[in-house]
Amino acid sequence: MASEVPNTRKGFLLLETGLHLLAIALVYTIQSSVIPLQDLYKLTGFLTAVSALRVLSAMPESNKGAISGAYGHQGxxxxxxxxxxxxLVWGAVPTALEYTLGANISTQSIFPLAVIAVGLGVFTGSALNTRLLMAFAFPACLLPIAWHAQLQQIPAVTSWSLALLALLAVAQASRGIEALIERFLQISRGNTDLVKNLAQTRDEALAAQAEAETANQALQLEIAEREKAEQKIIASERELSRILDDMMDTYFQVAADGKIARVSPSVEIMLGYEVDDIKGRPWNDLFATRQAADSFRNRLESAFGVIQNHEVRLLHRDGREIWVSINAHYRQDARGNTEGFEGVARDTTEARLAKDNLFREKELWQVTLESIADGVITTDLAGHVSYLNSVAEHMTGWSIDEARKQPLKDVMQLGNEADPGEPVELPMEEWLEKGKKADLQEPAILFRRDRASESAIELSGAPIKNLNAEVIGSVMVFHDVTKLRALAMQLxxxxxxxxxxxxxNRVEFDTRVEQAIHSANRGEKQHAxxxxxxDQFKVVNDTCGHPAGDELLKQISGQLRSALRESDLLARLGGDEFGVLLVGCPLTIAEGIADKLRQLVEDFRFVWEENLFRIGVSxxxxxxxxxxTDLTELMRAADSACYVAKENGRNQVHVSRPDDAKIAEQHGQMQWMQRIQRAVEEDEFTLHFQPIKAIEGSLEERVHGEVLLRMVDDKGTDAERIIAPLAFLPAAERYHLxxxxxxxxLKKTLHHLANNTATTRHIATCSINLSGQSVSDLKMLNFITELITETDVDPRRLCFEITESAVIANMDIAGQFVxxxxxxxxRFALDDFGSGLSTFDYLKRLQVDYVKLDGVLVRDVATNRVSQAMVHAINYVVHVMGMKSIAEYVESDEITEALRKLSVDYAQGYAIGKPEPFC
Structure with a gap:
């Protein structure tokens, strides 16, 4: 192999190459005058090519396969x-040149010397290989010798013979050197093997360390010299021990008998054991279960003694289970016998928990995306689709496999809701380039891929960013609002x-009236x-029920609509109230239209279950x-005009004019409405107390009186600041206040009585007025009972005064209330008895404790015999029914004396006592 070639051999090859080039240069320099330049170029190129082939053939890379043989001096x-x-080339070239040129150039040139130089190059380039030198020398010299011998060119034969002898002498002299080189190469190869083994040991140590270290820190051990190999191996072992002691992962060695032979100190952090406690323990005891231990052993055997990232549960010393990742391999002795295994274990409990949590979150994310009713699509940075949930698949008509890697605009085909043919652009630039959230601003229609259906959608999107806050894609959420849009239109x-x-309705009518006001203010048109x-609508409701009332309203609406122009506006303002807006209509014509509508309603006959009703309209x-004029003033004026029409006898038309006194009165009542609401909110009412005394002093010794309401004005003197109830109570009754x-x-009176002050301690009976609106409201009944419980006032101290009108309006509810x-x-008192159309039948049907005689009968009871007779009759019936009588407006001693003679029980008025502040 190339790595085994000695450095000296490489140097020899470089030297041989230099000598080849030098010889060629000498030939070119000396023989250029004899040899034609063109032929010399060809010769030089050819020799250079052959020399290069020789050098390349001697390089290690070429000695491959079956032809390579043993490398070194053998060749x-x-x-x-x-x-x-x-x-052959160096021997044949001069012969060929002489034959061609006809000159004895080999004896006149440097060719023999060049052959010697090239021979030495072959000799040195082949690591002083004598056989390779002979392989070159004999063909290079014998061929010219034979040629010149034939031609009897003795000098040339001599030159070439000397060249051959020189090369043979070199070969003979090099045999000792060759033996020495052979010995040197054997030693070199032995040292190389030793270094190789040492390097393998180092690489194994580094591999074990690399597997243990999370940061994959490399520990490089250099073995530069053979003399320091053992010291560096020892240093490497020490370094490895230090690393094992310092690293957080736990290194372990398990002997062939299955017991722990060595373990790093980090085992205390991972499993809670000290090193001495765990050494010698069976390896299988560390596993959480027997199955976990068997799984580890089986995997190690099936993987030929090497496993990586094997996750398994171990048992901590305190009994809890932890997850670890183990890398392990068999350990072998010098003979290749397995003597156990070793490896590292890393605590992955937190990573496993994080992985499990991540998996659960991913599952939850996927389940959520598949469960929600919204479509979800994600894209990459190029705007190509990467994910669709099932809703998006259904709405777009694209499956996730078909849509993946497709441009978003092809998957989401959008059109303008107002004009579906006009495309709608998604705000991709905001999401992907600016990294901002953005919604689809204009109403859009999403077409399915097959155009089989379409959906109105609302869409919002945002960029997807990585941990470095870099945009890596986008996500958009959209939902079908087709039904919602239809519902919105319906709503x-x-x-x-x-x-x-x-x-x-009233809201839309007010809007249209405001538009008419603006139009009139601009001088465009007059409106009305x-x-x-x-009128009498309540009679229909009370007689036949609400279904009949509803039917009446629908029929009346149709009648009124038919009598108006297309441009006129008819609205139901609430209950049995309607509004009409006549656009571009002067007041004189409007008054005639109003009377026409009144006559239409008057002539209308409503039939319900054989009942015939006539109604009217004010x-x-x-x-x-x-x-x-603003809308509020206009509506107030119209309401006041309608109220005046009712006051004038109903079924009337009343036109509001600036100088109308009746309208002004109604306006005044409306102002009182606001004043009353403010007085309630800001405590601008006050209470007075007027005593009620027994005409015969023996009837009752403790105090009896009536609480009277007054309003406090924030203007005027002290005497002028008190406002009598007759000024504001009519407005309060009209506007249901x-x-x-x-x-x-009630709240003020009962809390004052509960305080038990000097002014209230001796009050035996406190009379409090209740309006007809309160008596007909059962919620007021609950309010009174809760207030009595809250203040803990004795209910026997309370007497509620109700009027005849309140009783007549709703006798059943009034009876329940009382x-x-x-x-x-x-207790209860029937107030103002005798002032209206009362009959004694009310007293029989309604159980009260007192009957208060109206001041109209009492004022002249001392002088008018008719009044005396009426008071006597009422008083007689009251006593027969077990009730007591109270006379109001007793202003003189003469009236008091007359009442005594008529056996009236109590008197109330200025002759008895004036109202005084109560609280």
Whole structure:
């Protein structure tokens, strides 16, 4: 092999090559005057080629196969053949030249010397091989000698004979040198084998270390000289021991008997054993199970004594199992007998756990991607598809195998939702070049590959980055929003239309009215708006139920729609309220249209299950002109006009005009609505207490009185700051604000009573007014009971005053309300009795504790006999039913005396006591 050639042989070959070239140069220099230059060039080239072939034949790379023979001084067959050929060339060339030129050039030239020089080159280039020198010398000299002898050219024969003798002398003298070289080469080969064995030992140590070290640190041991081989091997062993002691992986040697012979200190970190504790223990005892030990042994045997990265569970000293990766191989003695095995073990528990977690996460990721309802596609940096989940496959019509490596634009064929023929570009530049998240901004349609179907989609994408934050691809998520878009359109319709009648609703009507206001403000057109409220609609609902009411609304909607122009707008504003917007219609014409609609509704007859109903409609009309009017003011004016129409007797049309006094009054009530809401939120109400005393002092000794509500104005003097209830309660009743006022009064009163202050400690009965709106609300009933429980006020101290109107409006709910609170100890008084259309039947149907006589009867009871008779009659019936009477507005002693004579139980008024601040 090439690596076995001694360095001296290489030097000899280089020397031979130099001598060949020198000889050729001498021939060229000396014989150029005799030999034609052209022939000399040919000769030189030919000799150079043959010399090169000789040199190459002697190189180790050419001594191959069957023809190579033994290398060294013996030479190979090819090398001998080249030497003979070279001799023939150097012998035949001068003879051929003389024959051709007819001159005795060989005796006049340097050819014999050149042959000697070339012979020496062959001799030295072949590592002083005498046989190779003879193989060259005899053909090179004998051929010219024979030629010149035939021609009887004695000088030439002499020159060539001397050349042959010189070469033979060199060969004879070199025999001792050849023997010496042979001996030297044998020693050299022995040293080479020894170095080879030492290098193999070093390589094995380095391989074991390379397998153990995570960083694959290489330990290179140089053996430069034979004298230092043993010292370096010892140093290598020491270095290996140091590495084994320092490395984190655990090195082990197991003897042929299966017991641990050697182990590195890192075993304490890996298994918890000290080195002395584990030496001599059976190797199989370290495994977590017998099967794990057998698996290791079987794999080592089946792999011809070498295994790598064998993962197995070992048993830690504390009993827990750990995962390790083992690299091991058989150990052999000098005779090649197996004497056990050795290797390294690396703790891979954390890596195994990480691998298992990664596998689970990958499985979870894949299951998640296959389970979600969204399509997912990933691409590489060139924008070619690398992954599709099943949803994306279904939506695009491409399988993952077909789509992989395809451009994304070919897989996702998108069109504009408004114009499907117009393509939509994905924001690939944002994802892949700028590394930003980006969504598909315009509504898009995704076509299947076969164009069999299409889907409206929403798509978002983001770049995929590696650990170095470098973009390596993109991922996009898209989902089918076809149904969602249809649902959105449906929801948009439902958001602007009434579900029952199909008319536009209040929100859309307000939008259209605002547009009309802007149009009028720009001076383009005049418009008009109607606010319509059906009369007697509640009668239909209460008589036949809500299905009948719904049917009535649908039929009325159809009637009204048929009477309007296509450009006019009809809306259901809520309940039985409708709105009409007449576009481009002056007020004079609008008033006629309003009356036409009123007459249409009046003439309409509604039939439901053999019941015939006539209804009406109250209409408020407001103009929309160039005056600066906003939507709120316009709707308020229309609502007020409609309310005035109802106040005027219902089934009327009322037009809102700037100087309309009734509209102004309604506006005032609407302002009170806002003022009341603020007073509740900011505690701008106050309570007063007016005593109620027994006309006969023996009836009751403790205090009895009524809580009265007042509003505090933030302007004016102290006397002017108190606002009487008659100023704001009508507005509160109209706009259904009485329940929140009643809640405020109840909370303040009960908490004040619960504090048990000097002003409340002696109150035996505290009367609190409840509106009809509160009495008809069963939620108020729960509020009162919870408030009594919270404040721990004795319910027997509470007396709730309700009016006749509240009882008449809903006798059943009022009865439940009264009976429930009376069952826990509360008392009730029927207020303003005798002021309306009351009958004594109410007293029989409704169980109350007190009946308060209206001030209209009490004011002139001292002077008017009719009033006296009425008070006497009511008082008599009240007593017969076990109730007590209370007279209101007792303003003088004369009235008090008259009431005493009529046997009235209690009196309330300025003659008894004025209202005083309560809390």
């Amino acid at each position: 190979g067959i090819l090398e001998y053949l080249c030497a003979v050929l070279l001799g 948009a319709y439902q958001a602007t239309h009434d579900a029952l009648t199909g008319l536009i 708006m109607f606010y319509m409220d059906l 209409i408020g009309v407001v103009p929309i002109n160039s005056t600066e 009485m329940p929140i006022i009643d809640r405020w009064v 009976n429930r609170l009376r069952s826990i100890g509360c």
